[in-house]
Amino acid sequence: MEIRRYTFIALIIIVLIGVVVVVGKSEVSPGVIIVSMIATTIAVATPLTLGALTGVFCERAGVVNIGIEGMMLASAFFGWFGAIYMNTILKMGAFPSLIIGVIIAVITGGLLGLLHAVLSVTFKVDQIIGGTVINLLAVGISGFLNRQLFFEKGSIFGGQVPHAPGVLPRLHIPLLGDIPVVGTVFEQQPITIAAILLVIITHYVLFYTRWGLRTRAVGEHPRAADTVGINVYRMRYLNVIIGGLIAGLAGAYFTLESVPSFEPLMTNGRGFIALAAMIFGNWSPFGSWAAALVFGAASALQINLQFFRELIPPQWAFFQSSAVVGMVPYILTMLIMTGIIGKTRAPAADGIPYEK
Template structure:
């Protein structure tokens, strides 16, 4: 009974929103890139970059907002690398993403040690403070849940309808969705498939970077190795769970955020079982809900497939060779 009463506490829901925010931002990023046809396992690396460079930016400028700007740029940069590898070089996207994730891990942990030395002295940077809504925050339940959060939480929530609108009601959204479903058709009407994919990846990187910074700059205000702890992969799972739609993916991350808040609360209750069981909880919740409530779902048709432009150099060469060479034997 004590456990169930947790679910109606305002603190629990406030923590849920706070813990959902990084995942929500990353999952929205995942929706953009997967919808454009890039199978994006690189969310985790971009989040890690955002977490580190957000912290460093905030520390050196002494300004949390500039930290978020640095985070967005660093996330976009690593996604550009992923884009170059999967769009231009056309290597397997899953495997490339494992490479960029490892690069992010190497760059962040090495830079951290190079800046602070091996003693890992913990300097805290300025972080975001909760927005002051005045008397609104005194509303019994909602006040604590909705009106006591940091700005990034509100930004994430606002981005859900905005992403939905962009994806389904604008020209760009149509381009992105079409590129993921049928790049050939998009190419035929004269839209640059590569450009659409690069732009979606940059959006994705910015969102993941913000999500990473939302881990470091909303309370702990510091960094340690692999601080995102695989949240990017949970975001990928959320994208699949939410059937590649911004609203669906957001609801899926809410489920995981609630699982994480729940395990934090359970730890506080002091049960006599190893805490690792609590850590396990959000992952089990995600997996069980994927298996039993969702069923398998098909993503955008062209996801994971590199697109070879019909006018690309290799093909042109082949065509011209076939056309110009006079056939001797008929």
């Protein structure tokens, strides 16, 4: 079953990369295109991977979280704002500003995770609505503060031009990074590398530690877990907050690693695609990562096709529009959600508030 799933994932990624190779091969050698596509795929899959891990932590503990999108957006804004503030007002230098920005983003995510936990665990609000509240709140707050703090007369930069500290630098990994041509695949930025490490860590925590066993118990059968002395509320709170912290890191990706700017609504549904990746990945860290790579490849297709726009043959002119290619990840998500490649199973108590 799992083999089939991963084969299917590999096939889609190969097809998506293949399309770009076919279009661009007259100008750029296939090897370069493939390496560049893989590197882009891994990088743009980062927020999806992290978002899916957020979902894994929350839902394995029995809390549905559709607020990942909002958590990312709010963290992207506050992290970015923090970095600019450090850089412009406190003159901390680019790199320390970025690090503090990432920390602020992670804390923002954690606080929204706490809010989600309060709503869904303590107040037993319908979790889908709780998540929607977080999404709307994030859109409102980030949009409002973005304008108020930077542009209007309430701007806290008091006449100084806010100065973004750029993006996190690429890391050079010894040995792997030194391989000619292929080496660029491993030349990634820190949050991307952290995301991959987090996949491994999450897998270990979830399946090889007492914490993970308890988390899963709380998500599958809270009553039984409660009976043997596990504090259901506490486990759910902590896991949702951990999830929020990870979503915060995903938010930092948008404004501190990918581009050095913030735009309203810039997360563009990534939080929801991350959820689909989590479901397709059967609530497992490695499965989620693999699914995130599929969507990453779809986005990489969109980015790379832009370079080869003129090379698209006229009978395919429809695909010259970036709006048309931009639909691919969403259509792919819907196809995958139909379960054509095998059903997945959610934790049994997912989404059901626990009444003591």
